[in-house]
Amino acid sequence: MKLKLYVADRQIVRPGDTLAVIEEDGNQGFKRIPEKHIYLVDNNIYSDVFGVASVSENDISVIPFNSVYYPRKEDVVIGIIEGIGVTSWEVNIRSPYKAYLNASDAIENFNPLYHDLKSYLDIGEMVLAKIVAFDRTRDPLLTIKGKGLGKIIEGIIIEVKPSRIPRIIGKKGSMFNLLTSKTNCEMTVAQNGFVWAKCPDEYRGEVLTQAIKLIDEKPHVRGLTEEIKQFLEKKLGG
Amino acid sequence: MSESRPRLIREDGLRVDGRKPEDLRPIRMEVEVLKNANGSALVEYGGTKVIAAVYGPRETPKAVQLPDRAVLRVRYHMAPFSTSEHKSPAPTRREIELSKVIREALEAVVFTDQFPRASIDVFIEVLQADGGTRTAGLTAASLALADAGIPMRDLVAGVAVGKVDGVIVLDINELEDEYGEADMPLGYAAGIGEIVLLQLNGVLTPEEFKKAVELGKRGAERIYAQMKETLHKKYLAVLES
Numbered sequence: 259m260k261l262k263l264y265v266a267d268r269q270i271v272r273p274g275d276t277l278a279v280i281e282e283d284g285n286q287g288f289k290r291i292p293e294k295h296i297y298l299v300d301n302n303i304y305s306d307v308f309g310v311a312s313v314s315e316n317d318i319s320v321i322p323f324n325s326v327y328y329p330r331k332e333d334v335v336i337g338i339i340e341g342i343g344v345t346s347w348e349v350n351i352r353s354p355y356k357a358y359l360n361a362s363d364a365i366e367n368f369n370p371l372y373h374d375l376k377s378y379l380d381i382g383e384m385v386l387a388k389i390v391a392f393d394r395t396r397d398p399l400l401t402i403k404g405k406g407l408g409k410i411i412e413g414i415i416i417e418v419k420p421s422r423i424p425r426i427i428g429k430k431g432s433m434f435n436l437l438t439s440k441t442n443c444e445m446t447v448a449q450n451g452f453v454w455a456k457c458p459d460e461y462r463g464e465v466l467t468q469a470i471k472l473i474d475e476k477p478h479v480r481g482l483t484e485e486i487k488q489f490l491e492k493k494l495g496g
Numbered sequence: 497m498s499e500s501r502p503r504l505i506r507e508d509g510l511r512v513d514g515r516k517p518e519d520l521r522p523i524r525m526e527v528e529v530l531k532n533a534n535g536s537a538l539v540e541y542g543g544t545k546v547i548a549a550v551y552g553p554r555e556t557p558k559a560v561q562l563p564d565r566a567v568l569r570v571r572y573h574m575a576p577f578s579t580s581e582h583k584s585p586a587p588t589r590r591e592i593e594l595s596k597v598i599r600e601a602l603e604a605v606v607f608t609d610q611f612p613r614a615s616i617d618v619f620i621e622v623l624q625a626d627g628g629t630r631t632a633g634l635t636a637a638s639l640a641l642a643d644a645g646i647p648m649r650d651l652v653a654g655v656a657v658g659k660v661d662g663v664i665v666l667d668i669n670e671l672e673d674e675y676g677e678a679d680m681p682l683g684y685a686a687g688i689g690e691i692v693l694l695q696l697n698g699v700l701t702p703e704e705f706k707k708a709v710e711l712g713k714r715g716a717e718r719i720y721a722q723m724k725e726t727l728h729k730k731y732l733a734v735l736e737s
Contacts, residue, residue, distance in 0.1 A: 272727045273605075273642055274650030274687030292610050295647060304687075306607060306647040308727055323731060324535065324645035326553055328611075354553040354566075354614035394612045395563075421645070478731065 260316070261303070267313040268478070271305040277318050278303045294319035310478055323478075327353045327420040327450040329398040333389045334407075336415065336452035337400065339382065342375050349385065349400060352420065352450045357398040359387060364402055384410040386446060386454065406446065413444075413456035414463050418474040420451035425477040426470060433473070433483055440490040441466045465493045501675050504660035512672065513542075517665040520655070520715055525635075525726040527643045535644025539636040542669060543626030548636035549619045550644040556615035566611035570599035572633055574622040594630045595620075601634055601654075601683040601693035607647040616646060627670040628656040631681050634693060639723055650685040652692055653719035657682060657712040659700060664708050666715045680708050684716035 261278040265271060280286065280301040290297040295307040296319060305311070309322035329335075329351065337357055341348030345368075349357040361375055362368040379385065386407050387400040402408045418426065426447055427434045438445050443457040443466050453470055457463035469486055479485070504512055511517065521542030530536035533549035540546075553566050560567055572594040576585050587595075598620065606616065618640065620633040631654030638652040658668035660676035673679050678698025684691055691709075700708060 270728050270731050272651065272724050273648045274685070275724075290607065292607070292647065297607075297649065299688075304649070306649065307645055308642040309645070310731075322645040324643065326534065326645070354555055354611055356555060 261318065263313060263318070265311045265313065265318075267311065268480075269311050270309075271311050271320055272308050273306055275305045276302055277305055277311060277320070295322060296320060321424070322421055324419065325421045327351065329353050329355060329357070329389055329392045330449070331389055331392055333449040334446075335387060335389060335400075335450040336410070336448040336454060337385050337387055337450075339379050339385070342379075342381065344370050344375075347375060347379055349387070351398065351400075352452075353398070355392075355397045357387075357389070357400050359385070359400040359402065363400075379409060384415065386410055386448065410454060413454055414467065416453040416455065416467050416470050418451050418453065418470060420449070422474050422477050423447060423449055423451060425473055425482070426453065428483060433486065436483060436487055436490070437466060437469060440487070440494060441469075462494070465490065468493075502671065504672055504675060505663050511660070511665060513669060515665075517663050518711060518714075520667045520718060521669065523719060523722060525639060525722060527639050527726060527730050533640070533644070535640040535642070535646070537636045537639035537643060539632050539639065541626075541628050541632045541667060543624060544628050544632045544669075545622075545624035546629060546632040546636045547621050547623060548633065548640040549621075550616065550637070550640040550646065551619075552616040552644070553611040553614035553646070554617070556613070560615065561613045564612050565608040566614045566616050568599055568603050568606060568608060568616050568618065570595050570602065570618045570620065570637070572598055572620045572622075572630065574625060574629070578622045578625045578629075594633070597693055597695065598630065598634050598637060598683075601652060602637060602641065604690065604692040605638075605648045605650050605652055605685055605688075606641065607649070610647055616641075625670065627668050627673045628654075628681070630654065631656050631683065631693075634683050635719060635723065639726065642727060650687040650690075651720060651723050652683050652685050653716040653723060654681065654683045654693065655712055655715040655719055656680065657708040657715070659698065659704060659708070664704060664711055666711050678704075678708075680705075680712065682709070682712035682716060684713055684720070686713075686717045686720035 260281045305320045307322045309320045337349035337351045340350045347359045351357045392398040443455045446454040524540040526538045529538045535550040622629045634654035657680045658676045659678040660672045680696045683693025
């Protein structure tokens with residue numbers, strides 16, 4: 259796909275802005291690509307959201323400034339138990355859809371006659387879980403089977419906007435590595451906008467929280483990684 | 497015509513507030529004015545002041561869900577203190593109608609099919625009314641939706657065109673609305689060139705109507721440009737800080 263670009267990389271775009279024109283024969287008609295936040299009319303590519311353009315060689319997409327978490331299969335999320343049914347828990351994963359966690363997934367040889375779900379996971383408790391199934395017609399289904407998944411019993415949870423998650427991880431994990439190596443915290447990033455950290459002491463936890471809040475506030479600044487590095491070094495020493 | 501009716505076009509051809517027929521009132525816009533909403537905007541058209549808040553897409557009760565797309569729920573409401581005489585806070589017939597037409601205007605641009613079974617809630621609160629509240633409300637709602645990161649085809653700008661003392665004028669105020677011959681609110685998605693809201697109260701000849709639509713489109717384009725500028729500036733400040 260050959261593109262004639264109208265925007266530069268990291269330029270601010272708004273809904274309806276023309277991003278590029280496909281220089282090829284063949285009319286595309288109307289087409290929408292929700293993951294990239296673009297839509298095509300004839301051979302023009304438009305943004306459907308308020309965000310920054312991300313331009314690479316033969317591809318263009320928009321990263322929204324603000325968005326709710328939209329579940330995807332295989333995503334690791336942190337959920338808060340919101341309701342207890344007979345055979346499953348209702349879990350809030352900060353998305354427009356309520357997620358479900360089956361009891362048989364958490365309890366071996368589950369039998370609703372013997373097992374009281376409340377004694378395993380109570381309302382308000384948090385779990386690190388993976389989405390095993392989700393589509394337009396059914397609510398997300400979670401699993402806590404897997405390495406590192408399960409009930410969260412220690413550490414701190416930092417809440418950020420879901421659209422900030424790629425920035426907290428950084429290009430090839432650069433920001434993530436910086437944060438963990440400087441603070442010595444063990445960090446798990448959930449796609450729905452939660453960061454779970456286990457730190458050696460309280461002060462390091464506080465510094466990490468401040469650093470993540472800094473990313474949350476201004477994620478699109480150039481040289482943010484350097485700024486965060488300086489911030490961490492100032493607070494924790496080289 | 498009664499004696500008390502004011503002259504809406506002065507002898508020098510200007511309007512009651514000194515504007516030319518094709519002039520807009522001073523317009524001010526601001527986004528992200530509320531902390532708790534996913535997106536919000538404040539829009540002022542002269543003396544008209546409207547705030548809009550957007551929540552969602554979020555979970556919604558089974559009874560209102562749609563299987564293939566999100567429901568867009570819009571509430572247009574005038575604050576009791578927005579008019580010179582106290583307005584009852586209960587929704588009037590007029591407010592219910594305006595909620596509907598604004599909802600339909602927004603449904604034309606929002607990609608609701610991306611969020612089946614969810615709801616997107618838009619609250620439009622008129623803080624001060626001086627004519628053109630529905631169009632200012634539409635502009636504010638569109639900005640708030642963009643601020644909330646909701647995917648849509650284009651932004652929508654609202655503007656009212658009117659006929660006062662036989663002259664087609666842009667962006668009418670309360671006085672011109674009350675004593676004018678016609679009032680035509682218009683919602684225009686300038687990027688894709690689609691009219692998404694069009695109402696007409698009063699009488700226009702076919703020629704006047706065509707002229708009014710053209711004038712409205714041109715006015716809406718100016719507002720549309722300012723909307724884009726407002727969104728751009730907001731993050732420019734963040735990027736440069």
